[in-house]
Amino acid sequence: MNKKSIYKQYFTPNKLANYMVNIIPSNAVSNIIDLSMGECGLLEEAKKRWNNATYFGVDIDSDLIKKIHNRSPYINTYCCDSLSDKLDNWGKYHKVVCNNKFDLALANPPFNYRKQSVCFVGDRNKFSLPVEMVFFLKYIDIIRPGGYICIILPYGFLSLESYAEFRIEILKKVTFLKVSKIFDKCFDQIDAETCLLLMQKKMCNDNKIQNEIELSYIDENFNEIKQHKIKYNSIKPLRLDLEYHHSMSFFSSYENKLCYRIVELSSFIRECKRGKSLTKKKELIVERGTRFVHTTELKQLVISNSSVTHVNAKNDYFKTAVTDINDILIGRVGSACIGKVAIVYRKYPKLIISDCIFKLRVEGIDPYYLTLYLSSKYGQTQIKGVSRGSCSKYLTITDIYNIKVIIPDYSEQLMFRLKYIDILSKAGYHTENKIILLKGLVQELEEFLERSN
Secondary structure: OOHHHHOOOOOOOHHHHHHHHHOOOOOOOOEEEEOOOOOOHHHHHHHHHOOOOEEEEEEOOHHHHHHHHHHOOOEEEEEOOOOOHHHHHOHHHHHHHHOOOEEEEEEOOOOOOOOOEEEEEOOOEEEEEOHHHHHHHHHHHHEEEEEEEEEEEEHHHHOOHHHHHHHHHHHOOEEEEEEEEEOOOOOOOOOOOEEEEEEEEOOOOOOOOOOEEEEEEEOOOOOEEEEEEEEOOOOOOOOOOHHHHHHHHHHHHHHOOOOOEEEEHHHOEEEEEEOEOOOOOHHHEEOOOEEEEOHHHEOOOOEOOOOOEEEOOOOHHHHHHEOOOOOEEEEOEOOOOOOOEEEOOOOOOOEEEEOOEEEEEEOOOOHHHHHHHHHOHHHHHHHHHHOEOOOOOEOOHHHHHOOEEEEOOHHHHHHHHHHHHHHHOOOOOOHHHHHHHHHHHHHHHHHHHHHOO
């Protein structure tokens, strides 16, 4: 295995490095540091703007250190693990930290390089953090009050539940000047979504959280688009992902226009559970048994029969994964699966679902109408907007509960139920043909709800 794989080295593209350097709002920068400099694209780009600054670069890869030392001798380099005590042995670094600290940090830390570390942040709040977040805290520590940090992080930092309290603690230490999602495929050989944060460290006696935070998207031409301002609300968990706030704004724009009630899905849920995995239970797969449904078999509003798996349902392992007629199935995890919705129709009296699927049992609302609604733009915008993560998107039960549902009269719900069942019942129709008809029915529902405003 080469060092690039071992150390999780994904070097910053030159155009992104240029963008990061030029969004720093101050010209008064005298020293700059990168604690995982890699091929040194960030510091070399910074040299073009701040020619007289002093540069400090650290990396664990001795080959890269030698390469940078020969190519860019103006950079003070040191070879070590930046998160180890060895860094304090570097006299030049130690001198800056002990005096006024650094003016600017430019950073693209390694992701998932090693096991998580336990860190104390704020008033003894304890967090278990991956290596990139430990780097994040290190930068906040070594930057002077009023100094700047511009860092690339996994996009999940902005939305994951596990970071909710951590995000609040960070906002007590810094002011977010920019929170931007970076366009897909900006980094070679990385499928994970990434974000760029530009922050200014607060003064020592200031721990107030800013009232407004601006979110944006950086496109392939490094233009900042889709800007969106959010207000900090201490009551709700803080999410900073752009899609979430766009989806909330999209739905809010309709709330005052529709004549129907809008109710959170939690009001109708009797049961919401995820299925079971077969990954370590291959021995339960049988030729004849109970149907087992993967997310690949969830198509738009219909369960496909293209690849059928059966399992031994007598095993207690599947007890909580068994569905009933009229249960709604929702894709739980996987970027390609988020948004998939279907219903357990009468032809499938008993199914077992994988752990990548939620089964939803409801009362007080027609399940066929609800399934169609969740496939409409009103449902899909919310489902995709509330999904979280960097590599593999996922939904939580709380996310499902918070989805807002437009509630027409029951007779109108029944009208769409009968049309949905009629399409599913068509004998001799291939799944693809049914999907075409179901897409048309979803469009009819959307137009119906819009006409009723």
